[in-house]
Amino acid sequence: MTSQLHFPKLHRLIHWLLAFSILFILLTIVLRSTWxxxxxxxxxxxxxLQSDNVVISQQQAITIAKSIRNEMFQWHYIVGYFVGVLVLFRMYYSKKVGVFMPNPFKKNSLHDRLQGLxxxxxxxxLASIVITGLVIHFLGHDFILYSQCxxxxxxxxxxxxxxxxxxIGGVMFANGRGNKDTITKMING
Known part of the structure; x- marks a missing residue:
């Protein structure tokens, strides 16, 4: 693959919106499963509540906890929809402008083929996450394949x-091997 001279603004915008959206969704997952x-x-x-002499059952406390947690997790769904839109837009953009990745099925270097794959x-x-997320969200527990989804x-x-x-490791490695502007290209073009 020839060295990418620059990345257009729209390409960089999609890249960074996707990156930060994925990180945000991962944050919601970590929050939901920890704190x-x-x-x-x-x-x-x-x-x-017990310190104020108010006693509630474990089930009541879990119901309240779920409602608190669900407020935060709504952002998981909202940003998930956004990721779905970004993936569709990225597919359209790649078709219109050209794909910014090596073709793994051409006789390129091993590095380029692995990168393409x-x-x-x-x-x-990403597509499977978006599709299964939509199925889980809209079809819910009643869906016959809910647990598999x-x-x-x-x-x-x-x-x-x-x-x-x-x-991230590959970009840092490439940046250290002489492609000093690998990261700069994705930020500044």
């Missing part, structure tokens, strides 16, 4: 995390 985990919040609620995997993981949704996030680690 805002329902039994954790329920215990804090029960403890706080990694991007394909990334967009497949939820499992696939969660597993796909590990693919995104893996891509991010490889992507």
């Amino acid at each position: 805002m985990e329902k039994t954790h919040i329920a215990t804090i609620l029960q403890s706080g 990694l991007y394909i995997a990334f967009y497949l993981f 939820k499992t696939f949704h969660k597993l796909s996030w590990w693919g995104i995390v893996g891509f991010m680690l490889i992507h």
